Amino acid sequence: MQITLNLPEALMQHFSPERLNQEILEALAIQAYRAEKISAAQVGYILNLPSRWAVDAFLKESKVDLHYDENDLESDRQTLEQIRTKLKKP
16 A cells, blocks of 8 residues: 655654655554554564564564563463473483
């Protein structure tokens, strides 16, 4: 989708014209993630980031808190336990 915006010159002086499209896309992705409208995986897809680690680094650099709750922690704990069990088997 293409959108046309009229941006004030006072705002434009703070942005590089060559990166403006990317910076707007990043700002929209950040805002949508903060509002829990999209997931971290969707942020990565929208911004064409190569991995979950790159998404996490981008969000951290953008000073965005990762959405990670007790359910995520429990899921990660169970995954870690499964890996440990597999590694212990001969």
